[in-house]
Structure formats: structure tokens, C-alpha cells
Amino acid sequence: MDLTSLTIDDLKRGWHQTATARYCNYCDASWETTTAAATIEQHLTIVHGGIQSPLIHLASRYNTLTTKQQNLLTAFATGIKDADLAKQFQLAAATIRHQKFTFREKAKQAKLYLAIYQSVFESGQTPNDLIVLPEQPGIIDDRFAITEDEAVQTLKQYFNFDHDPLQLKRWPKKQKTIVTILTRIIDEIPMNRPINEDELNHYLQPIYFDYTTLRRYLIDYGFLKRTVDGRQYWRTTTKED
Structure with a gap:
């Protein structure tokens, strides 16, 4: 699941909607836009074990919860009483109450951080802001006029974000789409140091079977x-870097 393309509400309910369909956040299931939310919730319960559990246990680098915290949150979601939960986990009731307090404090920190981040990085931006690309060696044309919204939709279409490491589903035909997917692929390459061709291939091979094509287009x-002599490679920088 590509977290960057979903809203908080999308994440909480376990599915998201585009102009053409509704999609499960955790598998390839999809429904018409008129499908009732209850139908999708039934799918989440039967296939993924509920609405909260798959989100709590989401295998993502952004999920920093420990296994113990995930288990506690899963239990809290059932509405179980603190005393019963304490017996279940063989903990003191005071420990359960303290853990709830800790979760609330983390939520407050996250809320403040999100407000700060949006204030600094998103104020004054419009949906049509263009993404920043490296300086191009040839003629600049509409291949390089890629908005942030376009990039999000394209990346969602071409990458399997549920797979770790990153995986490209197929190679696009349009040059503008190729440029867009390269903006994500390059993030897998370390910055600020040169690497040799074997190292570069090591990063590219898991992404797409034709890694030589990836390498060529990145260049x-x-x-x-x-x-x-082709022995050393390094990432270029942009104005944002």
C-alpha cells in the first residue's frame, strides 16, 4: 500500500476511492463507486481480519509499533475492559492504563508534527505544482511537466507498494510516464556517495527484471x-536536494 497517496480517513476505513472505483487498501479487490461501505467492511472482516487489525499490523517502514504495542492496540480495539486485558497479558492494571496514556501522548505528538509539517511544506502549494527533476541534457518539453497529482496516480498504477523491496509491475510506453517512475526508482539509490555498477545493479534488480533498461534511462x-569508463555512478542533485 502506498501510504503517501492515501488520506488519514482512507487509512482508517481500510479502503479508498478514485473516480472510477473503490479499492481495498490491502489487496487487489475493487468495487464500483456505488458499492455500499458495509459490503467493503465485510470483505475487510472476512479476508483481512477486520478494519483495525490489518492497519495496526501493516508491514511498512512507517509502522514503528513494536509487536507488543500492536497486540495491545488490537485488544484495545475490541473494547475489552482494562482489568480483563491485564489478566490476558499478565500485566498490572496500572500498566495497561499507563500504556493507554502513552498512546494518547504519541497521538498528540503526531498531530502537532503533522500540523507543523503541513504549515511548512504544504502552505501555498496548489495541486498543479510541478515535481522537481534533474537538469536535462536535451530539449525540455511536456515530458517533464509532471504535476504532483499526476505523479501520485502514475506511481500507484505502476508500482506494487505492498511488495518489499519496491517492485515495478510493468514498463510503460509513454516517455512522460517513464520519467515519472524514474523519480521513484532513484529514491532506492543512496545519495552523496559513488557506487560501482555491481552495487547499482544490486539496487535495481529487485525492482524490475530488465534492470539494464532502468539503469540506461536513469542515465x-x-x-x-x-x-x-563506466566504473562509478552517482545520483545527481536538484534544487530541492
Whole structure:
């Protein structure tokens, strides 16, 4: 699941909607836009064990909850009483109450951080802001006029974000789409240090079977530079970097 393309409400309910369909956050299931939410919730319960549990246990680098915390939150979601939960986990009731307090404090911290982040990085932006690309060696045309909204939709279409490491589903035909997917692929390459070709291939091979094509396009579109002898590669920088 690509967290960056979903709202908090999308994450909480376990499914999201586009202009054409409704989609499960955890599998390839989809429904018509007129499908009742109760039908999708039934799918979440039967296939994924509920609405809260798959989110709590989501395998993502952004999920920093420990196994113990995940188990506690799953139990809290059932509405079980603190005393009964304490017996179940063989903990003191005071420990359960303290853990609830800790979760509330973390939520307050996250809320404040989100407000700060949005104030700093999202104020004054519009949906049509263009993403920043490396300086191009050739003629600049509409291939490089990619809005943030376009990028989000394209990346969702072409990448399997449920797979770790990142995995490209198929190679696009349009050059603008190729440029867009390269903006995500390049994030898998370390910055601020040169790497040799074997190291570069190590990062690219899990993403797509034709990793030589990835490498070539990353160079052609200025995302990577290399020495004349081809022994060293390094990421280029943009104004944002």
C-alpha cells in the first residue's frame, strides 16, 4: 500500500476511492463507486481480519509499533475492559492504563508534527505544482511537466507498494510516464556517495527484471551520472536536494 497517496480517513476505513472505483487498501479487490461501505467492511472482516487489525499490523517502514504495542492496540480495539486485558497479558492494571496514556501522548505528538509539517511544506502549494527533476541534457518539453497529482496516480498504477523491496509491475510506453517512475526508482539509490555498477545493479534488480533498461534511462534522463569508463555512478542533485 502506498501510504503517501492515501488520506488519514482512507487509512482508517481500510479502503479508498478514485473516480472510477473503490479499492481495498490491502489487496487487489475493487468495487464500483456505488458499492455500499458495509459490503467493503465485510470483505475487510472476512479476508483481512477486520478494519483495525490489518492497519495496526501493516508491514511498512512507517509502522514503528513494536509487536507488543500492536497486540495491545488490537485488544484495545475490541473494547475489552482494562482489568480483563491485564489478566490476558499478565500485566498490572496500572500498566495497561499507563500504556493507554502513552498512546494518547504519541497521538498528540503526531498531530502537532503533522500540523507543523503541513504549515511548512504544504502552505501555498496548489495541486498543479510541478515535481522537481534533474537538469536535462536535451530539449525540455511536456515530458517533464509532471504535476504532483499526476505523479501520485502514475506511481500507484505502476508500482506494487505492498511488495518489499519496491517492485515495478510493468514498463510503460509513454516517455512522460517513464520519467515519472524514474523519480521513484532513484529514491532506492543512496545519495552523496559513488557506487560501482555491481552495487547499482544490486539496487535495481529487485525492482524490475530488465534492470539494464532502468539503469540506461536513469542515465539518459539525468537521474544518474557516471564516469567515462563506466566504473562509478552517482545520483545527481536538484534544487530541492
